[in-house]
Amino acid sequence: MSVSENMFCDISGMDWMISYIGWKSRSLPSRSNHFSVIAQVTDSFRFPDLEEKISRLKKLRAFLAGSVKRRFPVWIPRWYWGENFGPGILCESVSSEEEGAIRNFLPQGVAVKIRFFPRQKKLSFTFSHTVFDGIGAEKFIAFLLGPEFRDEPPFLRFPPDIPQMKQSGKDLQKIMRQFPEKKILRLPDPGSRTENKFETLFLTREQYQLLASAVERKYGPFSFSIFILALLLCQLERDLFPSEPSKEFVFVPMSVDLRAAQKLENDLFFNRWALMPLLVSRKILASGIPETFKHLRKLYTEALASRTPQTFFQASEAMKYVPFRLIDLFVRMNPARTLGTVMFSFLNSAGAMEGKIRNLYHCPTMPCGNTLGFFANVYDGNFNLVISRRPWKDDGKFLCFRRNLFEKLQEGEV
Amino acid sequence: MTLDTENITQALCREIATVTRKEEKEIRADGSLHDNGIDSMSFLELLLFIKREWGVDFLEEGIPPEAQKDIHSLAEHIQWKSEKK
Numbered sequence: 385m386s387v388s389e390n391m392f393c394d395i396s397g398m399d400w401m402i403s404y405i406g407w408k409s410r411s412l413p414s415r416s417n418h419f420s421v422i423a424q425v426t427d428s429f430r431f432p433d434l435e436e437k438i439s440r441l442k443k444l445r446a447f448l449a450g451s452v453k454r455r456f457p458v459w460i461p462r463w464y465w466g467e468n469f470g471p472g473i474l475c476e477s478v479s480s481e482e483e484g485a486i487r488n489f490l491p492q493g494v495a496v497k498i499r500f501f502p503r504q505k506k507l508s509f510t511f512s513h514t515v516f517d518g519i520g521a522e523k524f525i526a527f528l529l530g531p532e533f534r535d536e537p538p539f540l541r542f543p544p545d546i547p548q549m550k551q552s553g554k555d556l557q558k559i560m561r562q563f564p565e566k567k568i569l570r571l572p573d574p575g576s577r578t579e580n581k582f583e584t585l586f587l588t589r590e591q592y593q594l595l596a597s598a599v600e601r602k603y604g605p606f607s608f609s610i611f612i613l614a615l616l617l618c619q620l621e622r623d624l625f626p627s628e629p630s631k632e633f634v635f636v637p638m639s640v641d642l643r644a645a646q647k648l649e650n651d652l653f654f655n656r657w658a659l660m661p662l663l664v665s666r667k668i669l670a671s672g673i674p675e676t677f678k679h680l681r682k683l684y685t686e687a688l689a690s691r692t693p694q695t696f697f698q699a700s701e702a703m704k705y706v707p708f709r710l711i712d713l714f715v716r717m718n719p720a721r722t723l724g725t726v727m728f729s730f731l732n733s734a735g736a737m738e739g740k741i742r743n744l745y746h747c748p749t750m751p752c753g754n755t756l757g758f759f760a761n762v763y764d765g766n767f768n769l770v771i772s773r774r775p776w777k778d779d780g781k782f783l784c785f786r787r788n789l790f791e792k793l794q795e796g797e798v
Numbered sequence: 799m800t801l802d803t804e805n806i807t808q809a810l811c812r813e814i815a816t817v818t819r820k821e822e823k824e825i826r827a828d829g830s831l832h833d834n835g836i837d838s839m840s841f842l843e844l845l846l847f848i849k850r851e852w853g854v855d856f857l858e859e860g861i862p863p864e865a866q867k868d869i870h871s872l873a874e875h876i877q878w879k880s881e882k883k
């Protein structure tokens with residue numbers, strides 16, 4: 385297929401927010417904010433099979449070697465095909481002892497890098513966030529390892545009409561205005577531009593069930609993900625946050641439970657994270673987990689009642705793009721407000737992929753130095769928690785926080 | 799107006815299908831919320847729906863264990879709470 389047949393194309397799972405705000409995304413996927421998904425594979429996985437499948441993806445590879453440009457007059461970022469710019473997907477087997485490569489680095493012209501570590505039986509997928517979001521990444525992995533492989537994946541599509549402005553954009557803008565910059569806490573160290581580090585905790589099926597049962601007994605049914613966020617924030621308040629009375633709130637820019645969307649209405653646009661930023665009072669964090677849990681549940685309920693994330697989900701295809709243009713304008717006026725303190729993401733589950741994967745978790749890269757990222761999920765009954773961060777000058781306080789948090793989870797202390 | 803358990807059950811199944819993004823026929827009224835794919839966020843959405851639709855507020859106290867057995871039991875509990883008001 386020639387480039388002229390598809391001059392431009394929207395890509396599924398593109399991180400519109402990051403593209404608009406332009407943290408690091410400068411039009412090439414290799415320069416965007418990457419993230420990795422680690423899959424621990426079973427003995428039935430064969431790397432040559434994967435290589436063979438990828439070699440058949442000629443159209444997709446040309447597609448992924450493209451770049452982002454903004455299109456007049458609405459400045460929607462659009463993906464332009466780029467078959468002459470790079471391989472699109474890199475795939476290699478790594479024989480060294482190097483840990484399952486949570487090294488979020490992509491060469492130019494590459495939007496997905498896959499590395500197989502035979503000794504650890506790990507597959508590390510590094511994705512350009514310009515092109516994929518978390519769910520999109522999982523769908524891509526499922527596509528590669530699942531039974532219904534085709535030479536052309538089902539997630540390419542043509543651009544929508546020019547969007548029109550309606551209520552959904554205004555609602556989101558209103559929410560963004562609620563975050564008063566001076567009251568939002570920042571982590572103490574301004575952070576560096578060094579590579580992300582990842583701290584991981586894995587609980588076995590038995591450990592997770594004990595923990596989840598204890599949480600549900602104390603906080604009620606379906607309370608686990610809110611409890612996990614409450615525990616994280618309370619522990620941060622206790623061990624890591626500075627004692628600045630003027631900073632009254634912790635900003636959690638994303639707090640997600642993506643698995644509510646088991647069946648996507650539109651397979652092509654699976655950037656379905658709930659834009660549910662939370663502003664959490666530090667006074668409440670200091671009062672302990674039960675109070676924090678109640679407060680978070682209230683915040684979630686209010687956010688759900690406002691229907692903002694649902695507005696986003698249910699908006700027409702074109703309407704989904706408008707809010708990000710507005711956020712972009714807002715961010716340009718108030719640049720400091722984009723720097724969140726904590727990002728939290730929770731996936732309730734992830735489907736087993738043809739029995740080839742026994743565990744899977746995400747390793748997000750934090751674009752700003754003074755942020756922490758938390759990713760939690762349950763895969764096939766196992767619980768994973770990943771903390772993403774940049775090393776600080778004084779890591780002592782962070783390591784103390786990490787130890788206390790992991791101990792509480794392992795011991796099922798709720 | 800007297801609420802009918804069957805109507806409540808049907809409405810709950812419809813809403814559960816919406817919040818879990820499933821087909822309505824996939825929702826089993828004799829299954830638990832968990833079996834029907836409800837998770838922490840969709841649970842909150844369901845509680846909001848119950849409050850909006852029948853004025854029964856579970857947001858503070860939660861749903862009692864006996865009403866969590868299946869969707870029928872939840873519907874019966876909603877009917878009982880609604881009539882008690």
